[in-house]
Amino acid sequence: MAQEASSSTSSKTISLKTGDGEIFEIEASAAKQMKTVQRLIDDLGDDITIPLHNVFSKELPKIIEYYKKDITGEITKDFEAEFVKDLNDDEVKVLFLAANYLDANKLFEFLSQNIADRLESKSVEYVRKYFGVENDFTPEEESKLREERAWSFRGIKEDE
């Protein structure tokens, strides 16, 4: 046990506890990819079960699956396509929020791309509903915005 401190972290596993009380194991090298987790490990030690109050048992296994592939360098376009294939919009959102919370950059970027793809060519109203955002502009800001949009792509003649 005393020798553990000096051994490399590559084969060590970290215990993560979700907000709904379930525990999952992850390799230390994969945990390193999630900066929030790594910070908690740095501060609390790697023998403790790391609490992740904002991540739940529904999504954490998926995230672990992603990083398991990442540390072995096996993330391919096919894998990524499979990864999101059966996820509905809400599930992608939850994963995205979790990746944000965990500061898991690679997954975060990948999901940003995926969400952008899902919203491609969709109307403004669709995007509004998707993000659940309400218009919080003041009337002055609204009119300023209309002016801005008026000149932003003005003067472009469409080709014929």
Next chain:
Amino acid sequence: MYNFHFISSLFYETLFTFPFPSFNNLNFNPNFNFMGLRFSSFLSNSTVSSGPTLGELPESCVASIIAYMDPPQICQLATLNRAFRAASSADFVWESKLPPNYHLLLAKIFQDFPINLGKRDIYTSLCRLNSLDGGTKKVWVDKGTGKLCLAISSSKGLSITGVDDRRYWNYIITEESRFSTVAYLQHTWWFEVDGEIDFPFPAGTYSLFFRIHLGRAYKRFGRRVCNTEHVHGWDKKPVQFQLWTSDGQYVASQCFLKEPGNWTFYHAGDFTVEDGNSSTKVKFSMTQIDCTHTKGGLCLDSAFIYPSEFKKSKAFLNCS
């Protein structure tokens, strides 16, 4: 640095030791600032909804998503709410959309471009139909793809043999061009149009086209009518195209002009730019100089240089 992380992790612990709401009621405390370590603070006061919402995300997270969208959509979404508006003007979003050599482009196109303009404003400025060389050329960035396009006018932009002889050539005013006039050929033995351009094209492959209309179009009682009385001679021999670059690329091709009544883009050839950090000089010509017969009834608008991928993606470039 260590102390900060230590404190922030303690903060996580204390904040979340009270019973946490159920999964379906995710409701981030709008004043909680843990992501404010790097990002701006959470937006406030969205109503609790039944599913997870992204409305509470800091603007840098919104920016990360919209960075993968195309520019027109990004501009549309600026109207959603404040976070989207702020995210849509984030420099890093637009940095990736700009042509890599945009500094060179700005220097070439504008006399004195304000240096502290945000990247989005730089992008929209480049997307306008910018004039070059006294208005004889127009250059713009295609707003959806961020790729550079160029048009060279037949009026003083291109060199047309015999253009000053009004028995052969005239300039006619039109609304059907990016320029206000196009050159109209009644007849000639020697049909030759030459052009050249020296410009810092971003690295990539480009296609050169001549936009041509057989017949003369005009409006009659509001309807477009085409007069083809002068159209002749194009079916006897094909038109020859040639293209040269200063780094030794050369391409030659030929084709017959056809389809009176429509503006058609005739593909003259392609060239590749390896390095966007220097200026590329391109010369090109279109000729039909078989002096056994005359040819005429042709409107020449301009020469266009488009990224080669537009041949597939833009319907108007379905070339002959």
